[in-house]
Amino acid sequence: MSDTTDRDLHELAVKQAALGEVRGAPAADPVNAPMIRHWLDAMGDANPVYLDQGIAPPAMAQVWTMPGVRRGAKQGSPVDDVMAALDAGGFTGVVATNCEQTYHRPARLGERLTSATRFTDLAGPKRTALGEGYFATWNVTWYAESGEAVAEMLFRVLKFRPPERRPPSPPAEERRPYPLRPAVNRDTEFFWEGVRQGELRIQSCADCGELRHPPGPICPHCRSTNRAHVVASGEGTVYSYVVHHHPPVPGREPPFVVAVVSLPEGVRIVGNIVDCPPEAVGIGMSLRVTYRSMDDELVLPMWAPREP
Numbered sequence: 001m002s003d004t005t006d007r008d009l010h011e012l013a014v015k016q017a018a019l020g021e022v023r024g025a026p027a028a029d030p031v032n033a034p035m036i037r038h039w040l041d042a043m044g045d046a047n048p049v050y051l052d053q054g055i056a057p058p059a060m061a062q063v064w065t066m067p068g069v070r071r072g073a074k075q076g077s078p079v080d081d082v083m084a085a086l087d088a089g090g091f092t093g094v095v096a097t098n099c100e101q102t103y104h105r106p107a108r109l110g111e112r113l114t115s116a117t118r119f120t121d122l123a124g125p126k127r128t129a130l131g132e133g134y135f136a137t138w139n140v141t142w143y144a145e146s147g148e149a150v151a152e153m154l155f156r157v158l159k160f161r162p163p164e165r166r167p168p169s170p171p172a173e174e175r176r177p178y179p180l181r182p183a184v185n186r187d188t189e190f191f192w193e194g195v196r197q198g199e200l201r202i203q204s205c206a207d208c209g210e211l212r213h214p215p216g217p218i219c220p221h222c223r224s225t226n227r228a229h230v231v232a233s234g235e236g237t238v239y240s241y242v243v244h245h246h247p248p249v250p251g252r253e254p255p256f257v258v259a260v261v262s263l264p265e266g267v268r269i270v271g272n273i274v275d276c277p278p279e280a281v282g283i284g285m286s287l288r289v290t291y292r293s294m295d296d297e298l299v300l301p302m303w304a305p306r307e308p
C-alpha cells in the first residue's frame with residue numbers, strides 16, 4: 001500500500017469525524033407491537049414486561065432504523081465515504097470487531113426513532129491475522145422525537161486486504177494458524193479450557209443450577225453472578241442449520257454446515273457439522289461432539305453424525 005493511500009485515508013477520516021453527528025432519516029415505522037413480538041419470539045424471550053408496558057426490548061434499538069436491503073445502503077452516513085475509500089484502496093474484507101450498546105431508556109410504542117452517526121476514528125494500517133487493515137470506529141445514537149437519546153452504540157470493523165488466492169500449495173511443513181480465533185474472555189475461558197481437555201462444558205448457575213449457553217456473567221433465571229459448569233454428555237441433535245456457500249471465510253472451504261445443536265442437557269450450541277456431506281444433514285439428526293485441531297494451538301468442538 002502506498003503512503004499516498006494511507007495519507008488520503010487518514011485525511012478523509014479526519015474530515016468525516018469533523019462532520020460530527022449526522023442524522024439519518026426517521027425510521028420507516030414507529031416502534032410497534034408486531035415487530036416486538038417477532039423479536040421476542042426469535043430470541044426466545046418470554047418476559048411479558050415489554051408488551052404489557054408497551055416498551056421495546058432495548059437491544060432492538062437498531063431494528064427500527066435498519067434501511068432494508070432494497071432501499072440502498074447509502075444513508076448519507078459519514079461512515080459510507082470511509083468504507084468506500086477503504087474498498088478502493090484494496091481493503092475489501094470486513095469483519096466486525098466491537099459492538100458496545102448503551103441503553104438510556106426503553107423506546108415506547110408509537111415512537112419514531114431517528115439514528116445519528118458520528119465517525120470517530122480510523123486506526124491503521126495494522127497487521128492482523130486476517131491481513132493488513134484499518135480499524136474504523138463509529139458511534140450511532142438513536143433519538144426519540146422528543147430529542148431524548150434512547151440508546152447508543154459503538155461499532156468497530158476491521159477493513160482488511162484479503163490475502164491473494166494462492167495456487168494449491170505443496171503440503172506445508174508447518175500448519176498455518178487458523179485465522180478465526182474465538183474470543184476468550186472471563187465469561188468464556190472455562191469453556192475453551194474444557195475444549196482443550198476434550199470436555200464440552202456448559203455454564204451453570206451456582207445458586208439455582210440453571211444451565212445457560214452461550215456463557216454470560218449473570219443467571220437469566222435468578223440473576224445470580226455465581227457461576228459453575230457441568231460437563232455435557234457430548235450428544236446432540238440438529239435443531240436448525242444453514243449450509244454456508246458464500247461469502248468466503250478465511251481458513252474454511254465452502255460449502256460447510258453451521259448448525260444449532262440441541263443438547264440433552266437442555267441448552268443449544270452453535271457449531272459445524274463435519275464428516276457428513278451438507279445434503280445429508282437434516283433437522284433432528286443425531287450428533288456426537290468431536291474435537292478438531294485447527295492449527296498447532298487451536299482446537300474447536302464440532303459435530304459429527306452419531307453412528308447408528
Ligand code: ZN
Nearest residue numbers: 205208219222
Ligand atoms: Zn440462577
